[in-house]
Amino acid sequence: MDFPDEYHRILWWLLVATRGGQKRAMIMEILRDNPENINKIAEALKSNYxxxxxxxxxxxxxxxxxxxxxxxxxxxxxxxxxxxxxxMVREIIEEKK
Structure with a gap:
């Protein structure tokens, strides 16, 4: 599927081209299901605040x-x-693999 270039480019850069992309993708997955505060996000990532x-x-x-x-x-x-x-997020993650 084609997406607006700007949205695709930003997501690709944030999830694939820079360090931390995997954690950002995980955060997006978390927030897709439930809004959360940073403490809960850190806990879900098994990361620090x-x-x-x-x-x-x-x-x-x-x-x-x-x-x-x-x-x-x-x-x-x-x-x-x-x-x-x-x-679109899932497709970008799949492209990375």
């Missing part, structure tokens, strides 16, 4: 996730576009 925070910031800065609330209890969601088009 700062690592999860870094990857969430990258995804947030690129419009992949959005947040509700502020501070420690802030909850993160997959953006509406990526929630509706999650198959």
């Amino acid at each position: 700062r690592t999860a925070q870094h990857h969430i910031k990258v995804l947030l800065d690129n419009g992949i996730v959005r947040k509700e609330g502020d501070g420690y209890g802030c909850i993160y969601f997959l953006s509406d576009y990526y929630q509706k088009n999650f198959h």
Whole structure:
């Protein structure tokens, strides 16, 4: 399936071309099913808080996730576009293999 070049390019860069792509893909998978805070994301990744925070910031800065609330209890969601088009994420991951 063809996707808008900009969305595909951003996702490919974030999930395949840079270090941490695998963790970012895992975060997207987590948020696809349930919004979570950074503590829960770090726990699911079996990673520390700062690592999860870094990857969430990258995804947030690129419009992949959005947040509700502020501070420690802030909850993160997959953006509406990526929630509706999650198959694009899976296809990029499959391309990598």
